[in-house]
Amino acid sequence: MIKYLKKIVVLFFLLIPNSLYADFFEDITNQIVDNPKRLSYGVSVTDVNQDGNFDFIVTGFGYLNLALSYENGKLINIVNQKKFTDEFRRTIGVAACDIDKDGYEEIYFLNTDTYSGTKKYSDRLIDLEKDKYVDLFEIEKNQRDLNLTAGRSVVCVDRKGDGNYGVYVANYGGPTRFYEYSDEIIVDKSVQLNLAKVTGGRAVVAGHIISDKIDVFAANERGANFLYKNNEGKFLDVANEYRVEDFLQNGRGTALSDIYYRGRLDILNGNWGGFHRAYVLKDNIFQDIAKPPFDEPSRIRTVISADLDNDGYDEVFMNNIGEPNKLFKILDDGLIEQIPLDVGLEPNGYGTGAAVADIDNDGVLELLVSHGESFDQPLSLYKAKIGSNRKYLRVKPLNKYGAPARGATVTLISNLRKHSKTIDAGSGYLCQMEPIAHYGIRKKEKNIKIQVKWTNGKTEKFSIKDLNQTITIKQK
Numbered sequence: 001m002i003k004y005l006k007k008i009v010v011l012f013f014l015l016i017p018n019s020l021y022a023d024f025f026e027d028i029t030n031q032i033v034d035n036p037k038r039l040s041y042g043v044s045v046t047d048v049n050q051d052g053n054f055d056f057i058v059t060g061f062g063y064l065n066l067a068l069s070y071e072n073g074k075l076i077n078i079v080n081q082k083k084f085t086d087e088f089r090r091t092i093g094v095a096a097c098d099i100d101k102d103g104y105e106e107i108y109f110l111n112t113d114t115y116s117g118t119k120k121y122s123d124r125l126i127d128l129e130k131d132k133y134v135d136l137f138e139i140e141k142n143q144r145d146l147n148l149t150a151g152r153s154v155v156c157v158d159r160k161g162d163g164n165y166g167v168y169v170a171n172y173g174g175p176t177r178f179y180e181y182s183d184e185i186i187v188d189k190s191v192q193l194n195l196a197k198v199t200g201g202r203a204v205v206a207g208h209i210i211s212d213k214i215d216v217f218a219a220n221e222r223g224a225n226f227l228y229k230n231n232e233g234k235f236l237d238v239a240n241e242y243r244v245e246d247f248l249q250n251g252r253g254t255a256l257s258d259i260y261y262r263g264r265l266d267i268l269n270g271n272w273g274g275f276h277r278a279y280v281l282k283d284n285i286f287q288d289i290a291k292p293p294f295d296e297p298s299r300i301r302t303v304i305s306a307d308l309d310n311d312g313y314d315e316v317f318m319n320n321i322g323e324p325n326k327l328f329k330i331l332d333d334g335l336i337e338q339i340p341l342d343v344g345l346e347p348n349g350y351g352t353g354a355a356v357a358d359i360d361n362d363g364v365l366e367l368l369v370s371h372g373e374s375f376d377q378p379l380s381l382y383k384a385k386i387g388s389n390r391k392y393l394r395v396k397p398l399n400k401y402g403a404p405a406r407g408a409t410v411t412l413i414s415n416l417r418k419h420s421k422t423i424d425a426g427s428g429y430l431c432q433m434e435p436i437a438h439y440g441i442r443k444k445e446k447n448i449k450i451q452v453k454w455t456n457g458k459t460e461k462f463s464i465k466d467l468n469q470t471i472t473i474k475q476k
Contacts, residue, residue, distance in 0.1 A: 039372035046107065056357065056359065061092060084107075091112075142186040214455050219270075249272075252271060316329075324349075406426075408454050
């Protein structure tokens with residue numbers, strides 16, 4: 001009884017700051033310059049123009065791919081080169097990572113001109129060379145393994161932990177692909193890595209899920225999910241052993257999140273029209289702790305776990321298509337409570353993707369929502385209304401080549417919690433978040449330390465003296 005009352009008290013005080021406002025979110029869509037109705041799917045966050053600031057990449061399905069940069073209080077498109085904008089190939093998924101170890105991220109555009117099976121146009125892998133955009137798949141030596149299967153999501157995987165990223169492509173009605181830049185050639189290594197399965201691939205995430213190296217969880221439709229355990233750079237599907245196959249459901253959106261604030265990553269998995277899951281590792285198997293209203297079925301797309309209001313507790317945003325979006329807060333002890341929405345609810349929205357980033361560098365995350373598939377709609381941009389005096393800490397890990405260490409795990413350790421976040425590698429469904437671990441700081445939180453677990457499994461700890469800053473940590 002006492003424990004139950006404590007949970008009520010915690011929830012009450014957590015929600016007081018937001019109750020001062022009519023809504024959790026503020027609609028700041030007017031900051032997007034030239035925002036017509038369009039079909040959009042995937043969203044990624046990377047530094048497109050290499051100016052040190054992150055930009056939103058928004059894919060177009062029969063429309064231009066965009067690179068939205070924050071300038072003078074507005075989001076404006078900064079790229080108009082055809083290999084990038086590419087309106088005829090119908091881009092759906094997108095992810096960025098450094099595949100050639102030059103310190104800058106390449107951009108993988110997944111094109112899908114058909115629902116399933118063989119497609120007309122291959123994907124693009126854009127290398128940003130100063131002001132020149134090179135599609136590596138257009139180079140003759142890289143054309144032997146082009147992806148001509150319809151797909152949905154892509155994720156970047158540093159499978160050996162050496163900074164050599166490959167790209168896992170979740171295809172639909174055809175074999176999974178895994179592209180690596182090897183000996184200056186793009187090669188599909190899915191067969192030799194035990195990844196070339198045929199399924200209805202939907203969402204995929206990579207991180208320290210069950211290993212010290214980078215594992216992969218893939219949420220599939222019309223078939224069982226995959227959980228690939230990293231075994232010396234190759235992969236073994238252990239989804240059945242760890243109880244995450246969920247073969248009677250249709251996986252759609254997924255995210256890695258520390259549900260118990262205990263210093264390890266769990267799996268949030270949204271099922272299309274089915275029960276959503278909150279998988280927590282206990283006794284060497286994942287147990288689904290999701291309860292109503294969190295688990296209630298919806299037409300789900302992207303799932304995002306992030307501290308949107310800087311209160312030290314993560315929110316979970318469920319982007320739905322053709323029905324209202326949902327927002328939840330993860331409290332202590334795995335309690336997940338729904339937050340009422342008005343702004344951001346989008347009851348008539350056809351959401352297809354979403355991503356978060358502190359695009360204006362003010363210490364509060366922005367949420368960009370894309371729409372499409374069956375109805376043209378403009379992009380939406382939201383930001384939490386937060387109380388004054390909220391503090392934050394942002395941690396930006398870079399690998400030894402100077403590129404974002406996607407897949408690494410950052411853990412905040414304090415007197416109140418041990419809170420792990422992954423540096424997002426993509427593509428929980430079509431989308432990829434900023435490569436920064438963003439923390440709001442709780443009241444009475446002190447003795448803060450940061451631990452970085454790199455993709456090779458090695459860890460480093462750092463004491464934190466000052467808050468309200470972004471700390472860049474480079475791998476030794």
